[in-house]
Amino acid sequence: MMRVLLAEDDPMIGASVRRGLAQDGFAVDWVADGRAAQAALAERVHDALVLDLGLPRQAGLDVLTAMRRAGDTRPVLITTARDAIADRVAGLDAGADDYLVKPFDLDELAARLRALLRRGAGRAAPKIAYGALELDPAAREVRLGGAPVEVSPREFALLAALLARPGAILSRAQLEDKLYGWDESVESNTVEVHIHALRKKLGPDVIRNVRGVGWMIAKAGTSEATR
């Protein structure tokens, strides 16, 4: 699951965007002003930012400029009013990756975010393939050796997080960050439960447990990792 920071001061737009993205499988944290957005960005837990340019306390354009100046390359999609062409141009020139004009369609926002996250991960292809395993983020489908595997949204999110960095060990805290927004509580053994379910479905060799450290997708051709 991709974790998105939403910076939007309009309560109705914010609530509907958060709900829509959550239904599309994103974990969403919502802040309503520019300073809160900057504080949240400093935590470095989000995969992308949806940024209203007209924010109180600190303008969206200033948030974006500060972010890029600090070397933060995470994808940013700006949202603006229909007549604010100059704002959109300034936003794109300040380092935004994409924009939508209000009111926008939530399915389109979700699709654009997936495209940005794909590009951010250096992939042009919409599907993630690794060995016999294939993930389709848009359809949220998993295939193993071509055969479909039923997984829950959280299981899918865990698998996607691990597959984004094959060979890297992700700790429980890192995986929890991928799974939950701020307002969702995490039960202490949840990651283990989902990993256990995934290993039952995919076989024990796809996800390696590195004892006391975390989990990883073994790089193709390596088998020395502990289970």
Ligand code: CA
């Ligand atoms: Ca606004």
